[in-house]
Amino acid sequence: MLTLSAADVDRALTFPGLVETLRTAFRDGAVQPVRHHHHVEKPDTPASTLLLMPAWSDFMASGSSAKGHMGVKIVTVSPGNNALGKPAVMGVYLLLNGVTGEPEALIDGQRLTQWRTACASALAATYLAREDASHLLVIGAGAMAPFLARAHAAVRPIQKISIWNRTPANAEKLAAELRAEGFDAAAASDLDGELATADIVSSATISPTPLVKGVLLKPGTHVDLVGGFTPDLRESDDEAIRRSRVFVDTRAGATKEAGDIVQPLASGVLKTDDIVAELAELTRGQKKGRESADEITLFKSVGAALEDLAAGIAVYRALKG
Numbered sequence: 001m002l003t004l005s006a007a008d009v010d011r012a013l014t015f016p017g018l019v020e021t022l023r024t025a026f027r028d029g030a031v032q033p034v035r036h037h038h039h040v041e042k043p044d045t046p047a048s049t050l051l052l053m054p055a056w057s058d059f060m061a062s063g064s065s066a067k068g069h070m071g072v073k074i075v076t077v078s079p080g081n082n083a084l085g086k087p088a089v090m091g092v093y094l095l096l097n098g099v100t101g102e103p104e105a106l107i108d109g110q111r112l113t114q115w116r117t118a119c120a121s122a123l124a125a126t127y128l129a130r131e132d133a134s135h136l137l138v139i140g141a142g143a144m145a146p147f148l149a150r151a152h153a154a155v156r157p158i159q160k161i162s163i164w165n166r167t168p169a170n171a172e173k174l175a176a177e178l179r180a181e182g183f184d185a186a187a188a189s190d191l192d193g194e195l196a197t198a199d200i201v202s203s204a205t206i207s208p209t210p211l212v213k214g215v216l217l218k219p220g221t222h223v224d225l226v227g228g229f230t231p232d233l234r235e236s237d238d239e240a241i242r243r244s245r246v247f248v249d250t251r252a253g254a255t256k257e258a259g260d261i262v263q264p265l266a267s268g269v270l271k272t273d274d275i276v277a278e279l280a281e282l283t284r285g286q287k288k289g290r291e292s293a294d295e296i297t298l299f300k301s302v303g304a305a306l307e308d309l310a311a312g313i314a315v316y317r318a319l320k321g
């Protein structure tokens with residue numbers, strides 16, 4: 001069995017490559033049971049969330065077990081980690097042979113998650129962001145943020161990246177990292193001003209209260225919400241939902257787990273039928289993404305085990321020798 005580190009994952013993947021891998025994976029589908037979502041209470045730090053995310057190749061649909069894989073991600077989200085200077089998301093991915101169940105690779109789950117989440121957002125942006133989107137606002141400067149910047153820049157002609165973060169010093173640090181990679185990136189202090197001018201707003205925070213205020217968004221904006229992963233977390237307000245055509249990674253996940261969708265559904269601001277499409281429907285051409293230059297589109301992701309399986313297979317194939 002291969003043991004693959006974050007550096008191995010970085011070596012194996014490219015942003016345009018993984019976007020296309022995920023496009024194929026969502027189009028073809030995989031078996032992905034509802035993930036286990038456990039709340040781990042602790043006396044002296046905020047509760048952790050423990051997620052168990054299995055998926056396997058849809059052997060019955062393909063009619064062949066020859067090329068399949070099974071896999072499971074064990075991932076935790078511990079908001080208290082930020083105060084310790086550590087990222088909230090930790091995890092491992094175990095890839096198994098689809099026929100025999102033999103372990104094939106144990107992959108750094110944190111890094112696999114960063115790549116597949118960012119590329120799922122970029123995949124959505126290929127359907128939902130304006131083709132000429134050039135100003136990206138990233139909200140949050142944690143582990144996900146640089147991956148979201150790189151992934152969006154791989155699918156749209158991004159000229160300028162603004163980064164707003166609760167702790168400004170972390171936004172400055174990320175901006176410097178992205179500038180060293182050749183991006184025109186700068187930390188921003190005026191979130192409202194940035195929301196009013198950005199073409200793509202990509203948010204990956206653990207904020208319990210909305211940061212993306214819908215009233216400020218300009219026509220044509222694409223909003224990419226990555227952060228909120230429980231019904232009580234929320235990155236966008238009701239007005240953002242009201243003004244947008246709303247898309248999700250999976251209806252099953254987003255309508256159950258994402259506060260940005262669950263809360264407006266509960267209050268009646270959003271109806272189930274208002275969710276235009278999930279990624280599988282976009283990739284299969286069953287539903288259309290952006291329909292006009294002026295509409296505001298909003299994509300909410302909570303993550304899907306199929307993304308980990310597809311990314312895990314891509315890493316394994318690239319490195320197995």
Ligand SMILES: NC(=O)C1=CN([C@@H]2O[C@H](COP(=O)(O)OP(=O)(O)OC[C@H]3O[C@@H](n4cnc5c(N)ncnc54)[C@H](OP(=O)(O)O)[C@@H]3O)[C@@H](O)[C@H]2O)C=CC1
Pocket residue numbers: 077082086087088089113114117139140141142143144145165166167170204205206207208226227228229301302303304
């Ligand atoms: N949709 C999906 O598939 C995935 C979603 N996620 C989610 O994305 C989010 C970010 O993940 P990641 O970058 O790995 O996490 P990190 O822990 O590395 O970063 C957390 C970020 O959130 C900010 N933040 C934390 N608390 C608040 C708050 N109360 N108000 C405003 N900002 C806050 C932090 O700011 P500061 O620098 O000030 O601490 C930091 O920018 C998490 O919620 C995670 O669960 C992650 C992976 C996959």
